[in-house]
Structures are given as C-alpha cells and as structure tokens.
Amino acid sequence: MTAAPEDIRDVYERQAAIYDAQRSRELFEARWLARFAACLPAGGRVLDLGCGTGTPIARWFIAEGFAVTGLDIAEAMLAFARERWPEGDWRQGDMRDFELPERFDGIVAWNSFFHLTPAAQRDCIARMARHLAPGGSLLTTVGPRAGEVTGAVGDETVYHASLSPAEYAACLEENGLRLTGFLAEDPETQDHSVMMARKDA
Template identity: 45%
Template sequence: MTHPAAKAILSLYQRHAEAFARQRSRTLFEKPWLDKFTAIIGNRGSILDIGCGNGQPIAEYFIAQGFTLTGVDGASAMLARARARFPHQRWLQQDMRQLALNDTFDGLIAWDSFFHLSQQDQRGMFDIFARHSHAGSALMFTSGPADGIAMGQFEGEPLFHASLAPEAYRSQLTAAGFDVVDAVLNDPACAGHSVWLAQRTH
C-alpha cells in the first residue's frame, strides 16, 4: 500500500511552489555530475528533465549549454515558473509514472524527483526510462543510499523519499538496457546526494 505522504507529493509541490523557488539552492553544486552527464550526450542534443520543477538551476544550466530541453513535472505551479523564464523550451504537465511521449532523448535526468516515488513506482520507472531513450542515451538520477523510506519535511508537511538497495538499482538498470557509468552514494562533493549515471547500451 502506498504511503499517504507519497501520494501527496504533487499536491505538496503545487501548494508550495513559491517556497520551493525561494529555498532551492542555485549554487549549482550539482555541476560536476551535470558535466559528466552532458559529456556522454555530446555538445548538442535533447534532454528530458523528469521532475523539472521550476527549471532552476538544472534545466537552466542545460539550456545555457545549448541543449534542447523537455521538462516534465506534475505540479502546474512549478511549470508555470519554468515556462515564464524559458518560453522557448517544451514544458509538459504530466505524472512521470504515466509518461508516454512517443519520443526518445539523448539524455534523461531525474534529479531529486524520482526518489519521491514509492519503491514499487520506482521499479516501474525503468521501463519508462527505456522507452524514452535510445542506444547511447545518458540517464542520471538521485536516490537514497540504501533500501528504505526516509521522511523529511517541507513547509511543515511530511516529505516522502524512498530508495531501493544499490544492487537493486544496478539490476533494474541492466534489465532496462543501461550500463552504470558512475555511482556515488552520499557523495560529499555533491551535498551528500547519492547519484547514478548510466548509458543505454542497446
């Protein structure tokens, strides 16, 4: 049974989009990982940002590098900010769990978004990653460091996070046709994030 806080994620971000925009760090501490990701894609290409939020700072970084960006988020209030700031990119309001764009991308990223899903829903996402990628595509996402659920708080409300075990992520990636390029759990150089970078092999 899905945790109530997992079901409430989209409505929480919808209601607190302004607070998120105000509090989200824009120091781009993620840059070393973003650069590893774009190095796989090459100088130009298309990126699918899954759980893009308001588009800052990650989508903004890719757009500045000349990539074509499609941002997907389930919270319309977050997307409204992204559309206003970056009107020439494509922004789609969709639940990532039902994503079916009938298109593939050179890079797929789910940074601090995928880990808000239940463990069962996370497992289901790997088929979605596969359907939206092709041979050579890069995939990067953040997770927790170990199997389990971790509850945080945002604007006084419970904030759900879940993770599979590292070996389970490796298994899911392999089954979806991806090889792990790099993976660091609790990366001290990236504000403690656990990051997975993979590439589609076939």
C-alpha cells in the same frame, strides 16, 4: 507527520513559491551535470523529469545548448519555468505513467525520482529506458540504501524511497541500461546519492 507518495503533487502545488525561493542556485550539482553532459551529443535532447521550476538543472542544460523538455507533476512549479523560458518545452505529467513520442539522448531526474515508491521506481526505470535513444544516458538521485524515509518541502513533509545499489544495478541491467556511476552521500553535492547509467547502443 506522516507522508505518502500520493501527496507529492499537492505538496508541490502548495509549496511552489517557497520551494523556488529556497532552492540552492550554487550549482553544487555541476560536477555530475558536466560528467553526464560529456556523454551526450552536442545540442542533444534532454528530458528533465521532475523539472520543477527549471532552476537550476534545466537552466544549466539550456545554457549549455541542449534541447530541454521539462516534465513535472505540479502546474504551480511549471508556471515558474514557463515565465522564465516562455519558448521552452514544459509539460505537465507524472513520472509514474508518462509516455512521450520523442526519444532522448539524456534523461535527468534530480531530486524527483526518489519521491516514487520502490515498485514505481522499478516501473519508471523501464519507462525511462524506453524513452532513451540507443547510447543515451541517465542521471538521477536516489537513496544511499534501501528504505523509505521522509524529507521536507517548505513546511510540509514528503515521502522518499530507495532501492539498494545492487537492486538498482540489477533493474538497470534488466532494462538494457548499464550502471556507469554511483556515489552514496557525495559530500560535494550536499550528500546526495547520485547514479548514472547508459543504454546499450
């Protein structure tokens, strides 16, 4: 089955309940989340791009005392987050064209950024850079190498893409961000490839 980036919203709208039931709560991401959080001021503002149901990434930041804004393309995913944290700041929006009035100390895009095409990823990096406060940090998952592949959400196929590590480093630099960490297929995070960057102060 083929997958197109334009299908992402509809897939997550249909698969929200299955995704939520299947999403690991083991917090295999914890080491990277802690490393990222150490770069942020206590109680700082965090934008969770592609926050999904809020579990487990936004939940972790909320528990650590950060002010979290969650943005996701699928209302069905956000419904879970709003039910769990009715006082939370949950917004429907698209990573490809979001424009928020706030600036954030940190932006995390775990298992969401890689659904964008390579061109849209370059645009999104520029957009994320504009939404970061000076000295702010970025944490995202990418691919280990340049290319387009497919993944799965529930029983549906979804689009994934990545630039090369060198391309990411160059794109970050062009937007005033400095690469501070990259690990391809980290075995401690179920083989996710993880990238961190920091905006110039």
